[in-house]
Amino acid sequence: MADDVLRKFTNDNGDFNHGLTKDIRGMLSLQDMSYLNMGESSLYKANEFSAKHLRLAIKYLEPSLARYVRRSLDHPYHVSLMQYKARHHLSYLQNLPTRNTSIENLALAEFQIKKLQHQREIKEVKRWDPAAAVDSLPSYMISCYKALYTVTNDIAAMVRKEHGLNPITHIKQAWAAFFDGFMIEGKWLYTNQAPTSEDYLRNGIVTSGAPLVFLHLFFLLGHDFTEGNNDRILRIISCTAKIMRLWDDMGSAKDESQAGLDGSCKELYHRENPHGDAEKHMLKMIASEWQDLNRECFSGTNSTLSHTFIRASLNFARMVRVMYSYDDEQRLPILEDYTRMLLF
Known part of the structure; x- marks a missing residue:
């Protein structure tokens, strides 16, 4: 499928048209798309072509866009964590002369929600700590084993209760x-x-x-x-x-x-x-x-x-x-x- 989509951007020799290099955002999209590769030869070429010309373009771009391109090359969208990419994308948007404050505020609100969610998750993880504190046993190996045994059986019991599986x-x-x-x-x-x-x-x-x-x-x-x-x-x-x-x-x-x-x-x-x-x-x-x-x-x-x-x-x-x-x-x-x- 990727070969069919990308064919329109190549010449008779199968090489990407050099004129595409002027479209930086298009090149970034091509770079991101290339990481969805499942073995297609066209996506190998797309990766090499876009990476090469984006790196060449960095020195000629205005600073905020150059920084954004560099980060995109170092942390491609598909193989990077979405929240991390979103934060850097937001930083770039905030440096544009024309800004969409509604989108920015929505993104900031989502970041805050995620932050609170992770903080709650950490509290939940900490609740498991007492299971590992078996101070009365004489051997640290026994205490480790008992903690592992307890946690493993607790998880199995949770699965059995929630899903009926053992x-x-x-x-x-x-x-x-x-x-x-x-x-x-x-x-x-x-x-x-x-x-x-x-x-x-x-x-x-x-x-x-x-x-x-x-x-x-x-x-x-x-x-x-x-x-x-x-x-x-x-x-x-x-x-x-x-x-x-x-x-x-x-x-x-x-x-x-x-x-x-x-x-x-x-x-x-x-x-x-x-x-x-x-x-x-x-x-x-x-x-x-x-x-x-x-x-x-x-x-x-x-x-x-x-x-x-x-x-x-x-x-x-x-x-x-x-x-x-x-x-x-x-x-x-x-x-x-x-x-x-x-x-x-």
């Missing part, structure tokens, strides 16, 4: 897989054994914690595994988990300064490809996972999955980029900015 077996299996993953990493570290990057990433998907989080979300939304949705759910979870693991390893491996060989995907890629560009390779892998995630979320096939679950999957993948965007000083300015925007 997910306890699935949840226990997910926790077991999670801990097994850390045991594997511990073995690599203890034996000074470097895994292959493929083995590391396969295990890293599990230890990212994303499958565990999404399994809980899946049941809390009232879903259950069926023959029709099982494979699709696992693919969605795998995509988001792999995006998280790759961004984490690319951004925080240096910050964590790990001395052992549990390592990171970036480190292991360097071992296997001494002359390769690990970061470029990992960004390509992330882009590929986004394509697969887009395909699963927007393919239009019949699915029993709710829009809430699909939206949560996309937002999780979007949040990862915010969580692991380290600067040169190994700080997280985007995460700090986003947290201030949401809570304070």
Whole structure:
């Protein structure tokens, strides 16, 4: 479908018409559209074409528009959190000579509502803390286990009450897989054994914690595994988990300064490809996972999955980029900015 839509903007050779570069807003739309790629060659070209010419145009644009274009390139709409993008878009609108104050006030009101919602959610999360305080037990391991046991059974009971499902077996299996993953990493570290990057990433998907989080979300939304949705759910979870693991390893491996060989995907890629560009390779892998995630979320096939679950999957993948965007000083300015925007 994308190929058909974009064909009208290309010449006989299939290249985009150079005249399009004069329309900055059109180029921004083309850039945003390219991130909805599910494997279409035209969207690869759209991404390269729009990114190249927008970067060239920045130096000639007036400051507020140049800043907006730069932020749009750094944080494309589809792979970024909507609230974060909306805040920057509002900042741009407020610098225009002609302003729509009604729209601005509506946006500010929505920001305030979201802020209050997040503050309430934090209070709800804090209510779970006492479950982890088992001071009377002699062993910290027992207290951790008891807290985990209590919370897991509370969640299962909540699902059973709300949706008539009993997910306890699935949840226990997910926790077991999670801990097994850390045991594997511990073995690599203890034996000074470097895994292959493929083995590391396969295990890293599990230890990212994303499958565990999404399994809980899946049941809390009232879903259950069926023959029709099982494979699709696992693919969605795998995509988001792999995006998280790759961004984490690319951004925080240096910050964590790990001395052992549990390592990171970036480190292991360097071992296997001494002359390769690990970061470029990992960004390509992330882009590929986004394509697969887009395909699963927007393919239009019949699915029993709710829009809430699909939206949560996309937002999780979007949040990862915010969580692991380290600067040169190994700080997280985007995460700090986003947290201030949401809570304070």
